[in-house]
Amino acid sequence: MIRAEDLRKRYGDRVALDGVSFTVNAGEIVGLLGPNGAGKTTTLSILSGVIAPDSGRASIAKHDLATEPRVARRSLGLVPQSLALYPTLTALENLMFWGRIQGMASSDALSRARGLLEEVGLSDRADDEVNEFSGGMMRRLNIACGMMHFPAAIMLDEPTVGVDPQSRGRIFAVVEKAAQAGGAILYSTHYMEEAERLCNRIVLIDHGKIVAQGTDRELIALAGTEPRIEIMTKKALPPGWSNGIIGVSELPWEVVDGFAAALSLHTLEQVPDVIRRAGEVGDEVVEFHVHRPNLQDAFLKLTGHALRDAPST
Amino acid sequence: MLRAVWLTIGKEFLLIRRDRVGLFMLLVAPIAVIAAAGFSLAKIYGGRTAPRAEYSVAIFDEDHGAVGRSILDAVEHQPDLSVIHSASRPDAERAVREEKLAVVGIVIPAGTTDAIEHGRAARLILYTDPVKYLQTIKIELSLSDLCRKISAGAAAQARSQTADRTRDFTRQLDLARESAAQASAEAARLAKEAEASRAAIAPKIRAHIETALTDARDRTRLALDTELDRIQRKLDADTAAQQAKLDELKDYLTRLEIAHGQFETWFGQLKQLAGSHAADIPPPPAIPTLPADLDLGGIKIAPAAELKDARARLESALAIPPIDLNLPELPPAPKIPLVNIPSIPAINPSLAIPGTLGLTEVDLTGKEIGEFAGFNAFDLQVPGFAVTFLLIGMLMGVSLALIDEHDWGTLERLRSASAPLWTTLTGKLLARFVVGFIQMAVLFAAGYVLFGISLGRTPAALMLPAAAIAFAGAAFGLIVAGVGRTRDAVLPVGAIVIMTMAAIGGCWWPIDFEPAWMQQVALALPTTWAMRAFNDLMIRNLAASSAILPAAVNFGFGIIYSVIGVAIARRRFA
Numbered sequence: 001m002i003r004a005e006d007l008r009k010r011y012g013d014r015v016a017l018d019g020v021s022f023t024v025n026a027g028e029i030v031g032l033l034g035p036n037g038a039g040k041t042t043t044l045s046i047l048s049g050v051i052a053p054d055s056g057r058a059s060i061a062k063h064d065l066a067t068e069p070r071v072a073r074r075s076l077g078l079v080p081q082s083l084a085l086y087p088t089l090t091a092l093e094n095l096m097f098w099g100r101i102q103g104m105a106s107s108d109a110l111s112r113a114r115g116l117l118e119e120v121g122l123s124d125r126a127d128d129e130v131n132e133f134s135g136g137m138m139r140r141l142n143i144a145c146g147m148m149h150f151p152a153a154i155m156l157d158e159p160t161v162g163v164d165p166q167s168r169g170r171i172f173a174v175v176e177k178a179a180q181a182g183g184a185i186l187y188s189t190h191y192m193e194e195a196e197r198l199c200n201r202i203v204l205i206d207h208g209k210i211v212a213q214g215t216d217r218e219l220i221a222l223a224g225t226e227p228r229i230e231i232m233t234k235k236a237l238p239p240g241w242s243n244g245i246i247g248v249s250e251l252p253w254e255v256v257d258g259f260a261a262a263l264s265l266h267t268l269e270q271v272p273d274v275i276r277r278a279g280e281v282g283d284e285v286v287e288f289h290v291h292r293p294n295l296q297d298a299f300l301k302l303t304g305h306a307l308r309d310a311p312s313t
Numbered sequence: 314m315l316r317a318v319w320l321t322i323g324k325e326f327l328l329i330r331r332d333r334v335g336l337f338m339l340l341v342a343p344i345a346v347i348a349a350a351g352f353s354l355a356k357i358y359g360g361r362t363a364p365r366a367e368y369s370v371a372i373f374d375e376d377h378g379a380v381g382r383s384i385l386d387a388v389e390h391q392p393d394l395s396v397i398h399s400a401s402r403p404d405a406e407r408a409v410r411e412e413k414l415a416v417v418g419i420v421i422p423a424g425t426t427d428a429i430e431h432g433r434a435a436r437l438i439l440y441t442d443p444v445k446y447l448q449t450i451k452i453e454l455s456l457s458d459l460c461r462k463i464s465a466g467a468a469a470q471a472r473s474q475t476a477d478r479t480r481d482f483t484r485q486l487d488l489a490r491e492s493a494a495q496a497s498a499e500a501a502r503l504a505k506e507a508e509a510s511r512a513a514i515a516p517k518i519r520a521h522i523e524t525a526l527t528d529a530r531d532r533t534r535l536a537l538d539t540e541l542d543r544i545q546r547k548l549d550a551d552t553a554a555q556q557a558k559l560d561e562l563k564d565y566l567t568r569l570e571i572a573h574g575q576f577e578t579w580f581g582q583l584k585q586l587a588g589s590h591a592a593d594i595p596p597p598p599a600i601p602t603l604p605a606d607l608d609l610g611g612i613k614i615a616p617a618a619e620l621k622d623a624r625a626r627l628e629s630a631l632a633i634p635p636i637d638l639n640l641p642e643l644p645p646a647p648k649i650p651l652v653n654i655p656s657i658p659a660i661n662p663s664l665a666i667p668g669t670l671g672l673t674e675v676d677l678t679g680k681e682i683g684e685f686a687g688f689n690a691f692d693l694q695v696p697g698f699a700v701t702f703l704l705i706g707m708l709m710g711v712s713l714a715l716i717d718e719h720d721w722g723t724l725e726r727l728r729s730a731s732a733p734l735w736t737t738l739t740g741k742l743l744a745r746f747v748v749g750f751i752q753m754a755v756l757f758a759a760g761y762v763l764f765g766i767s768l769g770r771t772p773a774a775l776m777l778p779a780a781a782i783a784f785a786g787a788a789f790g791l792i793v794a795g796v797g798r799t800r801d802a803v804l805p806v807g808a809i810v811i812m813t814m815a816a817i818g819g820c821w822w823p824i825d826f827e828p829a830w831m832q833q834v835a836l837a838l839p840t841t842w843a844m845r846a847f848n849d850l851m852i853r854n855l856a857a858s859s860a861i862l863p864a865a866v867n868f869g870f871g872i873i874y875s876v877i878g879v880a881i882a883r884r885r886f887a
């Protein structure tokens with residue numbers, strides 16, 4: 001299991017983590033969900049022993065990272081956000097290296113590597129150099145490397161960034177299989193869909209603090225049940241642009257490119273009125289999405305901003 | 314932890330093996346650069362790799378004498394010079410300054426031979442191109458050497474002729490001295506032989522004389538005997554005849570005496586008978602009486618008793634007394650006075666032909682290596698560029714590899730995998746150290762095979778400075794990795810550092826080209842010590858022990874760099 005107790009970390013004046021505590025039990029997949037810069041990577045770095053917290057405790061498989069760092073690390077499989085692979089080594093060589101560096105015997109590592117390559121769908125590319133792989137293949141191999149030594153706890157940091165749906169499906173399958181095998185999985189992501197799809201529990205983190213944690217249903221419930229519409233227009237929609245449409249309320253929403261707005265609707269029948277008004281004020285509606293409440297909405301509700309709106313740290 | 318280091322080393326080797334560009338930079342690029350630099354600079358350093366007929370010189374021979382021909386011939390036979398024959402001084406000058414066909418124009422002025430032959434100074438005229446400074450220096454050196462050789466040759470020839478004549482004279486004197494000595498010895502020998510002959514001939518003479526005397530005596534005796542016998546016989550005959558006559562005479566006398574007595578008796582009776590007239594009777598004539606002492610009976614011719622005595626006396630006289638053959642002493646052989654032929658007096662140095670001051674290049678072992686032998690430029694370029702590319706490999710390899718690991722995220726993963734940073738750093742350093750060492754070995758082997766470099770007295774000794782600079786370079790890579798935070802930062806920083814270290818450290822040219830202050834600064838660089846060791850072993854041909862100090866210094870640099878580099882890297886990557 002993975003345990004974080006009141007982890008705190010500062011970088012100068014900036015607070016990276018402010019009392020983060022959670023637990024990931026064996027066989028459980030826990031999503032660490034938050035926007036970029038929320039503190040997910042810092043949390044994972046502390047939990048993987050790469051950096052030390054200013055205060056708080058972290059343990060892996062009941063081994064305190066401060067007092068038993070080697071045993072704790074041996075129990076941990078880290079899948080960092082960056083592709084921690086050697087591009088000029090083959091897939092098999094990468095797996096062998098990471099397995100052996102974790103103390104595996106050569107024959108065990110080879111057997112395990114073959115099995116994992118099969119699992120992540122790369123057995124036919126075992127002897128190809130990694131730099132010939134697609135992004136998705138690299139991501140899958142990256143996960144396999146973290147799981148080589150049968151770790152009791154696995155921490156994945158944004159493992160599906162930039163991957164194709166096929167690879168994402170493979171990754172999910174591998175993660176689920178690891179959990180089924182009894183692994184404690186901490187899955188860091190800013191994709192709420194992945195968290196909803198994969199995680200037993202979700203820890204919502206923002207600005208170094210945990211804003212909520214629970215199952216997806218529990219968290220979505222925090223955001224209510226009203227549908228939501230997101231609209232992209234040709235021109236910016238000024239505040240109060242939806243005044244006059246009864247039962248709607250503007251939600252904070254920012255996107256990097258283009259102009260967009262989000263509204264909470266009372267009923268789905270209000271969608272035509274909203275589209276019409278947006279077209280009038282924003283010159284033309286380019287795109288719109290209508291959906292039921294989800295983690296995004298919960299996050300919005302809890303933090304006042306969207307999951308993808310903060311600058312990267 | 315050692316396992317992590319070992320696995321890191323293995324992984325580094327795999328990464329290096331897969332990095333074709335890196336391998337190219339490690340092995341192929343250095344050889345290409347070494348070849349370019351070596352062949353380019355061979356002209357400066359000389360040696361057997363120096364290209365032939367590389368420089369053209371225009372020559373105008375106004376002299377047409379022996380010296381002019383010698384110069385022309387010598388220049389034509391200079392391996393790095395090719396000759397353009399000019400028809401005039403302006404042609405020679407134009408070939409250099411306008412047409413740029415020649416690096417230097419040489420005019421051998423008329424009268425050069427005459428001047429040299431008569432002990433006067435002679436000077437060649439050179440037309441040079443200031444832009445071609447190094448080539449001009451090189452040719453001037455060659456020409457100076459050539460002039461010196463010609464002067465030395467002339468002096469040597471004069472000296473040789475003088476020596477020949479002195480030697481002839483001395484030989485003749487020696488011959489005369491030898492002849493005199495031989496004559497003296499011959500005279501002495503003859504005197505000795507004469508003495509010996511005289512000593513040997515005396516008995517012969519004596520015998521001969523004795524023989525002759527005996528013969529003469531025998532013949533004399535025979536003759537005497539014969540004559541004496543004849544005389545004897547004659548005497549005997551005469552004596553017998555005389556005896557007979559004497560007997561007749563004695564008989565007569567005896568009868569006379571009887572008659573005388575009878576006459577006396579007759580006359581006494583006559584007178585008595587003449588009684589008174591007896592007085593008148595004249596006395597008869599006196600008949601001489603026989604001397605009283607005459608004993609007619611005793612008258613007898615003695616047989617030739619005297620003759621016997623005479624024979625005895627003659628015999629006695631003929632007896633040859635021992636011959637005392639006192640041959641007269643030969644006058645002593647005239648002493649031929651030893652001819653004191655004086656030696657040739659030493660030539661007054663002030664009158665001697667002045668010697669020529671030359672150069673004899675002797676290596677540090679005392680072995681003569683010939684004048685202006687130069688050295689194989691590759692002996693300098695191979696270690697120089699091997700060190701340069703070693704630094705590129707080390708600095709770039711270590712620093713970029715660390716930055717790459719950081720950027721790839723593998724460094725973070727390694728640290729989460731019970732592989733502390735120091736194991737990664739150590740593994741990388743060791744791997745790069747081994748690779749650098751192999752790189753040096755390969756480059757030196759290539760240098761030996763392709764460019765014929767010297768590996769010194771003990772080729773294995775080259776491993777010591779190679780290992781030391783590989784270690785120092787790898788450790789310095791840690792510092793560069795800590796200073797340059799990205800690949801884009803490391804490349805210029807590394808390039809500047811490498812260029813500076815290589816240039817100042819004497820990797821590209823002999824460090825002695827640099828000003829004294831820069832040479833002092835260079836002592837703070839590992840390249841300086843590496844090149845010192847390589848130059849000592851390969852060019853100066855010193856013993857292996859000469860590499861110990863430079864290698865120790867570089868190992869020291871390596872340790873210092875490692876401490877600093879690890880400290881920076883921990884701050885940078887931890």
